Every structure is written in C-alpha cells, then in structure tokens.
Amino acid sequence: MINITLPDGNIKQFESVPTGFDVAKSISEGLARNCVAMEIDGKLIDLYDEIPGDAKVRLITVKDPEALEILRHTSAHVMAQAILHLYKDAKLTIGPVVEDGFYYDIDMGPVSEEDFDKIEAEMKKIINAKLPVTRKLVSKSEALEFYKNEPYKIEMISDLEDGTISFYEQGDFTDLCRGPHLPHTGFIKAFKLMKVSGAYWRADQSREQLQRIYGTSYFDKKDLKEYLNFIEEAKKRNHRKLGTRLDLFSFHDEAPGMAFFHAKGMVIWNSLLDYWREEHLADGYVETKTPIMLNRDLWIRSGHWDNYRENMYTSQIDEYDYAIKPMNCPGGMLLYAAKPHSYKDLPLRQGEIGLVHRHELSGVLSGLFRVRAFHQDDAHIFMTPEQIKDEILGVLKLIERVYNTFGLGFHLELSTRPVKSIGTDQQWELATNGLKNALDTYGMEYKINEGDGAFYGPKIDVHIKDALGRTWQCGTIQLDMSLPDRFDLSYVGPDNEKHRPIMIHRVIYGSIERFLGILVEHFAGKFPLWLAPVQAVLLPINDEMIPYANEVKKNLEGSGIRTSVDNRAESLKKKVREAQLEYIPLILTIGNKEKEAGTISVRTLDGTVKQDISCDEFISRVTGHIKSRKLDMNLF
Template sequence: MSKQMEVEKRNHRKLGHDLELFMSVEEAPGMPIFLPNGMLLRNELEKYWKDKHFKAGYQEIKTPILMKQEVWEQSGHWDHYHDSMYFSEWDQQNYAIKPMSCPGAIFVYNSKRRSYRALPMRFAELGLVHRPELSGSLSGLLRVRSFTQDDAHLFVRKDQVEAEIVKILELIDEFYSRFGFQYKVELSTRPEDYMGSEQIWEHAEKTLESVLNKKGLEYAINPGDGAFYGPKIDFHILDALGRSWQCGTIQLDFLMPEKFDCHYIDEDNNHCRPIMIHRAIYGSVERFMAILIEHFEGEFPIWLSPIQVKILPIADAHLEFAVKIKSQLESEGIRVEVDNRVEKIGLKIRDAQMKKIPYMLVVGDQEVNNNSISVRHRIEGNSGEWKIDAFLNKIGDEIYE
C-alpha cells in the first residue's frame, strides 16, 4: 500500500465520522461538535491528564474565557497577538476572548500574599480558548478555532527553575510513552516581535539549553520561533507513519510576572519577583485526539476505546441475558453496549468490527444455558466460551496495564 493510501485510510475526519466521534457544521466553522463516543474518548484523556497532574503536585483551576481589553494590553497580547484574537463589546466596554490562559493563572497567583516557602506553585487548567484561524486552513480537529489547551503555569523562584523544568520533561516523557509515541525536541529562540531586553532573553535561552544538555536530550535549534514573552522547548511527536506533530511546549517567562507585579516574600521579608513557566503536554485536546485517531487508525488501546465491549445476542430470546451481562460489566466500570437489532449475527459481528470495538461477546442458547459468553477479539478473533468472571478479570487486567 502506498503512503498516500495509508494516510487516507487513517484520515481522522473520515474515521471521526465512521466511529461517530465528532462532527463539523457550517454554522460553526472550526468549532467541532463532539458526539457521545468522542466525549467518552475525550473524557478518558482528560481523566488521565488530571490524575497525573494531581500526583505531580499541580492544583487545577478554571479561569474566564472573556476578559476586558486592558488585561490583554497589560499582558502584551494586544500588541503582539492581536490578529489571533476574537473581540466583543458590551456596556461600552471592550472585551477579548482568551487565545490562551496565562492572565487567568496570574490572577489566581496574585489573589493572596505568597511566601517563598509556598513556591513552586503549579496551576493546571483545561482552558477553552479561541483563535480566528483562516477558513482555508481549518482541518477537522487538527486546526480549529475553538479548542481546549491543557495549560499549566508554574510560579517559581530563580533557584527552582531548572529542577521544575526537569520535572516537566519527565512528565511529558511519561505521557508520550504511555501512548507509544516517540518524539523530537526543539529549542525555539527569540522572535523578531518580542518583549523585554536582549539580556533577559539570552539568560532565558541559556537556562533552557542548560537543562536540555544536563538531561542529555538531543535537540534542534528553531531560530526566531519563541513566544513573544520568552523562549520555549517544543515537542514534536512521531505517529505510526513517522509524521511529526508539534504538541507539547515549555516556555520560560521573566516578563509577565513583572507586567502584572507578581511577587513573593522571601526569608528576609523582601518582595521578590517569581519566574513563570508556561507549559502544555497535549498542546490541545482536540489536536491530540486527531493525532491519536490517525496513529491508531481508530483501533485505540482498550483503556481509550469509547466502547470497550459490544454484546451481540443471536436472537430476541437472548436479549434479557445480554442485558444482564451488560449490567455486570458496567458495575465493574466497563463501557459496554448491547446490539439489540433484529439482524443476523454475522452482520452484527461485522458492524462491531467496523466500529473497531475491542471485544464482542456473542450470546445464544448455549451461553444462556451455561451462564457463559463466547468471546471474540477485534484482532485475535474468536477465543471460545468464557465464564463471565474470568472475562472480567482478563479485561480488567488489560485496562489496568
């Protein structure tokens, strides 16, 4: 099969339609609508994200998507990011819809007096953002106008910067390894349109270089592609076809804490300025989903599969038994459906295969009499008759692993 045919076979827009994950409508261009199966997949990604961040010492926050124009003037976005923002006016007041969540995290940090003992502070947010991408560039979930950034903003002392970036590097590696992705690293340096002095930028760039070198990570230099407020480390994951997708980022920012007068009290009772680290791992939930769909060709690992088990009664006489099994599986947290259509079993199996369901459980007279199930895997095929408890142990172990 040619690479072009392989790309088409994995096209996330086609698979998104076939697997009923998401849809797009002309009435909301670039703003995808997630269907029930897509929400099940999305919720698993967000659940995994929240669990890992809680264990890594992050606190989750939620900040407004609409803020007054003055906020964006103060942050620098008004001057440096104006063309990538939506605007609104109400009550003779100008507002902007956030293209990123940084100011909200700063408001949380500034909401009370902070001691040097409280740092580092790590705030994580699944923040809904909007950016007016050109209509010709919109593409499924890969390039959209409305998306959820898995933002985190860390406020740290100068002596904590390198250690915190190392922890982020390790967390990103854990995430990408969990999904089976290899990745490449780039160091993006000062752009033409930047805030602050050259000296601050040089210090920030050398700090990021130092961490990458100490970790022994190979990286390329991407000149001029840093954020307007600081240099960054970008992560490009490689999918099953070897294609590269920019997802994660770590950005070092000495400037916004100054613009918003962030400070903490040191051991000598002096006011000191924290350093801010911006970072994302998925990049955006929508884009990461698109990459996953294409990487796995819709055949997700069982823990991510929207529907993990499909129960296929051979006839209406077996429907009551199928519903009973469904209840047993659901009580163990398994995502399961019953195909109650009046169709031949061969068609039901074929449809479940087309929907890329990991497990199909066929039930007929023999299974009802034996209180058992006939198990069929989407790749391995038929594995014979099983007791329900034995199957629960098997699928439970697979999901856990």
C-alpha cells in the same frame, strides 16, 4: 592557482576559475553525473556557478537531503512551464517548495484533477528534453521591463530593493527566482500532481483568487511509489472521515471551525482528561479555571490588545470592550496575584483545561487540526530562579510518561533568543542555561534553533511522531519573563524582600481537539481498550438470549466496562462484521451454551477467539487491562 578544499580535507587545484561541475568531474565522472548543486561557506548555489577564489566546497548529490528541495524547486518551474504551454492566458505568481512537495499559485481559469493527466504529459516532454537550467542576473529596471505584461511579477519585483535580480531560464521558460536549481530538467525521474485548491494572492481575501496546484517529485521512482502508498494509508486514517464513520464528532455551518463532539467522542475526550488529571495530581499540580471572557484592560496589560486583536473575538458589555480569551495565560496571572506568596509556596503548578477562541481564516480550517475554538491543557508554573532546572526536568519526565502511554515517540528542540526580544542579557542567560541544563540532565539529544525563541523567553518544543512517521508539534515549554513583569507578580523571599517569580508556560496535549484528531489517525480509529468509546459489544444469537445479554451488560458496566448490546434481528455474521467495522475491541457472543454455563465467548479485532470464559474472569482481565492503559490487546 585556485585551491578548492573538500569536506574530507583534500584540496583540488585549478589553474583557471572552476565551476562546481569542474570540481566534481575532477574527482570522478560518476560524481559529476550525480551532482545537482554545491555549497560554499554554508550557502547553496548552482553547480555551474564559477568559484572565483580559494574556497571550501561541498558538492550536493542526489543522495543529500538538500538535493530534494532543489529538485522540487525545479519541478515547480517545470509544472509552471507546462501550464503556460497549455493555458496561454495563465499568469504566474509564486511557486515555493513545501513539506513533501511544491506548489505554484497561478491566475487562470478553474482547474480540476481531471486536467492533471495533460499537464503531467506536458511536464514529461520538458523533463525528457533535459533542458539546461541557467541563471541570469539583471537589473531591477530590466526585470520590470521583461515582466511588463505580468502584473504579479511586477508587484513582487517592485517590492525588492534596487540591485541585481536573478532569473532562471529553461528552454522557452523564464522565472523570477533566487535558486539554486538542478543543472537540467532531466534530473526529475519521478513526479506527480497531487491536488488543486483556491488561494488568495498574498493571502489577502480582497485580492485575486488563484489556482494553487500541488505536486511532488523524487530522484527515484521507488521513492515516489512509497510516498503515494503513504498518502493512501493516510487517507484511510483521515480523522475527518473516521470521525464521521465512528460517530465521534462533526462540524456545522452554524459554527465554522468549532467542533461538535458526539457521545462517543466525549467518551474519548473524558478519558483523555481523566488521564491528564491523574498524572498532574501525581505531579503536584492544582487544577484551576478562569473566565472565557475578560475586559479590554486585561488584554492591554498582557499586550494582546495591541499585538493579537485581529485574531480575537470581541464584544461590548455595558458599553465596554471585552474579548473572548485566545489563551489562558493572563487569567492565570490574575489567579497568582489574588493572594500574597512566599518562596515556601513555590514552585506553584497551576493547570487549566481552558477553552480559547482564535479567529482563523476559513481557508485554513482543517478538521480538528485547525479550528477556531479549542481547549488547551495549559499549566503555569511559578518558581524561583534556582528551581528552573528541576521544574523543566519534571515537565520533560511528565511529557515522556504521557506520550509513551499513547505509543508516541518524540524529539526535542530548543529555541534561543531572537533578534527582537525583551529582558536583560542576564535574564536570557539564566533562562536559556536553565533549559539547557535540564535538557542535558534529561539525556535525550536535542536540536538547537538559534534565534527562534519567543520574544519573551526561550522555549523547548516537543515534536511527537505518529504511526505513519509524521511529526506534530504538540508539547511546548516556554520560559516567560514578560507577563510576571506586566502583572507585577512577586513572592517574598528568605530575605523578606519581594522578588519576581520565573514562570513557565507549558502544554502537553496542546490543543486537545488537535491531539484527539492525531490519535484518531495514529490508531486508525482502532483505539486501545482504555480509550475505546464502546469497549465490549454483546451479540445475542437470538431474541431468547437478549435477557441474558442485558444481564451480562449490567454486570460489565457495574465494573466500569463500557458495553452495548446489539439486539437487532440480524444474522450473527452481520453483527460481528459491523462491530468490526466500528472497531469495537471486544465482541462477545451470547448463545444457549454460554447462558447455561454462565460464560461468554470473546473475539478481538485481531481475530483471536476465546470461548467459555467466565464473566468474573473476563471482568478481572479487562478491568486490569483498562486500568494499566496498555496499548496491546493481549488479554487472554
């Protein structure tokens, strides 16, 4: 008798070896129809695998989050099968699941989105056939024989250790795969191919260039429709398109992956930095600056020369190697070591807006989101062991204030000691407990990622959520037990002896370029008043009103309101429309009535119109709103 224990504690008994499907069917026919896999002792396996002995089993239905990944894994196989039907010379490589979908890298002739209709039509035939998806175990030699005409599969199999290898079959299609997969292709109710791009085999530019075809799939057509609507909204918010249309930044072939910020973009940039400095000054930080290029000795000492050099830009000066900094930390160590410190000096909070450069492959560059030159709002906090909890708590509160200002929600993740690490057990216990205690006191729920910390210390990652519900990892708080040792940093304690300081690496914006790109998409280009490059535009109704408009502009600018005058010989209606398209928050109309009364009429982007407002009242309301950094436009 085989005893199967279900999550609710109930036990199902079977006289013969059952499959997961048998277990589901013993509960109800409806459950069996909606099951796609099962979990035994925390491992996902195929629904039709046998359960040879007593076990704890959790059935995975179409409603469970794990099911979506299984669905998309099978969808990638269906897409590959369809492509092999249509393109006889195609050679398959890998087809993994990724966030929001799947892709398959295939060695084949050029494919465009115009080809998607015929590929999707072939996929529908495979799906409608409800082909059973079955697993087959073979030896390594059998696998090599089976794929003797498939060079990429041969290469992958050759890299595997000797032993059994799993294949998955569906109709006339077989693929090398660990699984698990859907019971049959008919579970795929909604799918769409999304895009195609180039990719090098194994990300090696010297290897073959492949066609990477992306798709997505769902168990429900409604979910696919919602996702496609989300994609359309994301396209409207694309920061690269908005950055060009709103004249914020651009990229040029002369400096790949390095953003050029225009005058309007610099207004936002400087507003972000002004806010950063204001908050950090209030929290007891000092601002520092370190050189952009330092010699090889420093990078050897920090460990970057041996472990990170392929991502660094190097040069020679006076026949000696130098590198442009990929991060600010080593320079921060030199600053700390520039003079002796007492425990009374600690905590020491040093902040730096540092320009760093990292070599990224051209294929991964993506607007402001992935660049080769960027600024980090780094801070290095030096402290005693007893100060860990309070300092972490202080950083968390600072992060909360900053993100709330932009209307960005966030969640926290704690990553603990990895297998490969430096430092003693005592050091790791001290550091990890410091982070945990601070998080527990802070009171927000957090996820623990066991073994995912940096090799030099545990860390807290902060993931923000934008207006579309997308998450971005921007902020991070890392405890470092390596660099203070490497640079022999110390402070004199109450016992008059030297002690090693504990150090925190910490960023909030992260990459300022990336954070700005996120804000462009978060606000869809409609920045809150305090960030808007042009906060008010004056629209004189005719040329006679231009002198008064310039007088009002001078008055507003004198009060710190960024103002422009549209004095073109265009209709007022056209001027208003173009100001709206430029997302200028305050559109001010200047006519004879306003000039005689010394007033202005105001229109906001949401369509609110307020007439006959005195300049003094307008200035008072607007400057107060800007100073408070409010997100709404409730001015009147």
